[in-house]
Amino acid sequence: xxxxxxxxxxxxxxxxxxxxxxxxxxxxxxxxxxxxxxxxxxxxxxxxxxxxxxxxxxxxxxxxxxxxxxxxxxxxxxxxxxxxxxxxxxxxxxxxxxxxxxxxxxxxxxxxxxxxxxxxxxxxxxxxxxxxxxxxxxxxxxxxxxxxxxxxxxxxxxxxxxxxxxxxxxxxxxxxxxxxxxxxxxxxxxxxxxxxxxxxxxxxxxxxxxxxxxxxxxxxxxxxxxxxxxxxxxxxxxxxxxxxxxxxxxxxxxxxxxxxxxxxxxxxxxxxxxxxxxxxxxxxxxxxxxxxxxxxxxxxxxxxxxxxxxxxxxxxxxxxxxxxxxxxxxxxxxxxxxxxxxxxxxxxxxxxxxxxxxxxxxxxxxxxxxxxxxxxxxxxxxxxxxxxxxxxxxxxxxxxxxxxxxxxxxxxxxxxxxxxxxxxxxxxxxxxxxxxxxxxxxxxxxxxxxxxxxxxxxxxxxxxxxxxxxxxxxxxxxxxxxxxxxxxxxxxxxxxxxxxxxxxxxxxxxxxxxxxxxxxxxxxxxxxxxxxxxxxxxx
Amino acid sequence: xxxxxxxxxxxxxxxxxxxxxxxxxxxxxxxxxxxxxxxxxxxxxxxxxxxxxxxxxxxxxxxxxxxxxxxxxxxxxxxxxxxxxxxxxxxxxxxxxxxxxxxxxxxxxxxxxxxxxxxxxxxxxxxxxxxxxxxxxxxxxx
Numbered sequence: 001x002x003x004x005x006x007x008x009x010x011x012x013x014x015x016x017x018x019x020x021x022x023x024x025x026x027x028x029x030x031x032x033x034x035x036x037x038x039x040x041x042x043x044x045x046x047x048x049x050x051x052x053x054x055x056x057x058x059x060x061x062x063x064x065x066x067x068x069x070x071x072x073x074x075x076x077x078x079x080x081x082x083x084x085x086x087x088x089x090x091x092x093x094x095x096x097x098x099x100x101x102x103x104x105x106x107x108x109x110x111x112x113x114x115x116x117x118x119x120x121x122x123x124x125x126x127x128x129x130x131x132x133x134x135x136x137x138x139x140x141x142x143x144x145x146x147x148x149x150x151x152x153x154x155x156x157x158x159x160x161x162x163x164x165x166x167x168x169x170x171x172x173x174x175x176x177x178x179x180x181x182x183x184x185x186x187x188x189x190x191x192x193x194x195x196x197x198x199x200x201x202x203x204x205x206x207x208x209x210x211x212x213x214x215x216x217x218x219x220x221x222x223x224x225x226x227x228x229x230x231x232x233x234x235x236x237x238x239x240x241x242x243x244x245x246x247x248x249x250x251x252x253x254x255x256x257x258x259x260x261x262x263x264x265x266x267x268x269x270x271x272x273x274x275x276x277x278x279x280x281x282x283x284x285x286x287x288x289x290x291x292x293x294x295x296x297x298x299x300x301x302x303x304x305x306x307x308x309x310x311x312x313x314x315x316x317x318x319x320x321x322x323x324x325x326x327x328x329x330x331x332x333x334x335x336x337x338x339x340x341x342x343x344x345x346x347x348x349x350x351x352x353x354x355x356x357x358x359x360x361x362x363x364x365x366x367x368x369x370x371x372x373x374x375x376x377x378x379x380x381x382x383x384x385x386x387x388x389x390x391x392x393x394x395x396x397x398x399x400x401x402x403x404x405x406x407x408x409x410x411x412x413x414x415x416x417x418x419x420x421x422x423x424x425x426x427x428x429x430x431x432x433x434x435x436x437x438x439x440x441x442x443x444x445x446x447x448x449x450x451x452x453x454x455x456x457x458x459x460x461x462x463x464x465x466x467x468x469x470x471x472x473x474x475x476x477x478x479x480x481x482x483x484x485x486x487x488x489x490x491x492x493x494x495x496x497x498x499x500x501x502x503x504x505x506x507x508x509x510x511x512x513x514x515x516x517x518x519x520x521x522x523x524x525x526x527x528x529x530x531x532x533x534x535x536x537x538x539x
Numbered sequence: 540x541x542x543x544x545x546x547x548x549x550x551x552x553x554x555x556x557x558x559x560x561x562x563x564x565x566x567x568x569x570x571x572x573x574x575x576x577x578x579x580x581x582x583x584x585x586x587x588x589x590x591x592x593x594x595x596x597x598x599x600x601x602x603x604x605x606x607x608x609x610x611x612x613x614x615x616x617x618x619x620x621x622x623x624x625x626x627x628x629x630x631x632x633x634x635x636x637x638x639x640x641x642x643x644x645x646x647x648x649x650x651x652x653x654x655x656x657x658x659x660x661x662x663x664x665x666x667x668x669x670x671x672x673x674x675x676x677x678x679x680x681x
Contacts, residue, residue, distance in 0.1 A: 099556070099557035099558065099608050099610070100557065102557075103557050103584075105557070111556075111557060111586070112557075113613055114556065114610040114612070114613025114614055115556055115557050115608060115609075115610045115613075118608055118609030118610055119608055119609060187559060188559030188560075188561065188583055189559055227562070228561075228562050229562050315562075318657065318658060319656055319657040319658055320658050352637070352657050353637050353638075353639055353656075353657070354609075354637070354639060428565050428569075431562050431565070431566055432565075432566050432569055432570075435566050435661060436661075439660055439661045439662060445658075447658075448658040449660075458640055458641075461639055463639075464609060534582070535582060535583065536582075537561070537565070537580060537582045537583070539564075539565035539566075539568045539569050539580055
């Protein structure tokens with residue numbers, strides 16, 4: 001059971017070392033650790049099983065996208081931050097929404113009080129979305145949107161902004177997170193029970209496979225699972241298992257694997273145990289390729305190749321001596337790059353306590369630029385391939401993932417495992433074990449339980465102006481006043497009617513969005529048909 | 540005072556508002572339980588009204604409010620206000636989460652006994668709650 005500390009105190013250990021996730025590390029790795037069949041298990045970048053990378057030339061052909069997660073206040077503040085980041089050299093957009101938007105509440109709902117614009121940008125309607133991308137041609141940039149239970153609605157908003165700009169849906173490139181299984185497991189942002197939520201995910205995969213060939217309708221995520229306290233093995237296993245579950249649902253819908261699998265994307269954490277992370281990414285690619293080909297019958301290489309976005313680990317940041325976080329983020333970003341990420345967000349040094357200031361996020365972006373343009377690591381694909389240590393770690397984490405797959409299968413699959421609190425309990429146990437290690441100083445966190453500074457100056461942090469909540473409520477009132485109320489009613493009624501059938505819900509959602517139905521109104525309408533969700537937590 | 544059977548300390552660990560970050564709250568809940576206390580974990584998405592109701596119904600000695608969404612200056616005062624309004628003022632109120640240093644004095648003035656920010660040790664939190672709850676028991680002459 002995972003509540004025993006993974007490492008004994010330093011003084012008692014002979015020479016035991018493990019990764020932060022508990023994988024034992026030997027005193028030396030050499031040729032005796034070399035993989036048995038490297039051509040098969042490692043191969044080449046751009047070729048099955050893609051261990052070394054999804055593309056032949058990797059960063060020589062094209063650098064990873066520098067894509068900083070951003071959003072706060074109302075759409076005006078966030079649009080300004082989007083422009084700032086683009087002006088400073090980021091190459092893709094990433095949108096953070098506030099808690100009310102993530103949970104499907106309009107900004108003037110009583111549950112939204114005090115929460116508007118705090119963790120991200122407030123978006124209630126298409127009017128907000130249009131202003132969010134003011135001055136940003138959607139045909140010329142890719143955008144990621146971190147939103148899950150209401151994802152279909154935000155995608156509809158984005159498509160309509162594109163339409164207004166003269167960019168048809170099929171030309172829009174980007175990603176929407178949509179990954180609802182990991183919400184029940186870790187991020188905990190839900191609107192509906194599991195089955196209707198899964199139906200919406202499949203609707204989005206289906207609709208995008210037909211209408212938006214450049215778009216990723218889901219970003220199958222491990223980041224949040226890891227932030228909740230999981231080990232790297234759990235992050236890898238639960239993420240891939242979630243991915244297989246979406247594949248199965250899409251196949252059950254009657255879709256052809258090679259029509260939708262190429263547009264599935266992933267999102268992993270880039271944590272502080274350097275080599276473990278690199279091994280994790282490489283194992284992820286190999287496992288996904290094998291399963292897509294051998295279990296799910298994919299024929300196209302594009303279906304088998306796992307592509308991912310990475311974010312450096314928020315939980316690794318400390319409030320104490322925040323400049324140290326620049327170092328942490330740099331190491332984590334380097335691991336993601338050496339692991340072959342396609343897209344990267346680097347955290348800012350002030351993010352242990354608040355959203356980033358402009359100064360802090362500029363340093364975070366520069367971190368990526370220094371890695372890309374000064375360090376030389378982008379000059380060859382998978383530079384650590386063939387390292388006895390890295391290949392062994394890759395094999396071991398792959399094996400650990402398959403053990404978890406078997407346990408989840410025994411429980412009846414991932415949805416059933418979630419209902420039984422299996423991944424949630426694994427995560428809670430791992431988080432508790434880690435905290436005990438820190439409390440007992442078996443695991444050192446610089447500035448927190450060692451190398452502590454007695455007097456620390458206060459760091460200026462970003463404050464969200466509470467007046468923005470009023471401002472957003474006024475925007476919402478203006479939208480409601482301007483729109484054709486009866487068109488909205490009709491569209492919402494149609495949405496409810498459709499939700500009770502098996503039709504794809506993207507078209508009625510788009511029509512309701514076009515009429516300026518708000519996100520909250522659409523979610524409430526769907527909840528009348530689907531119900532809501534309450535978890536039975538384990539700790 | 541006679542040596543009575545020590546009354547078990549009862550703690551509500553609560554997640555106010557829409558914030559879904561429950562890693563810390565769960566760890567504290569487990570640590571308090573391991574320390575021999577009776578722990579009621581409310582789960583997520585609790586309104587201040589629901590939290591106050593739980594504190595009263597469970598006859599809690601202490602309530603730990605965990606909040607990482609930035610909405611603490613709206614939600615914490617509301618919980619404290621509701622507890623006062625219902626005559627349960629001596630319950631120990633502690634707050635944990637991403638609370639900027641500048642907000643701490645105002646929270647304390649409202650009656651929050653302690654704010655535990657990132658990097659706080661588990662034992663420190665458990666000890667604080669234990670001693671605060673024991674004081675409350677003594678005051679009540681338990």
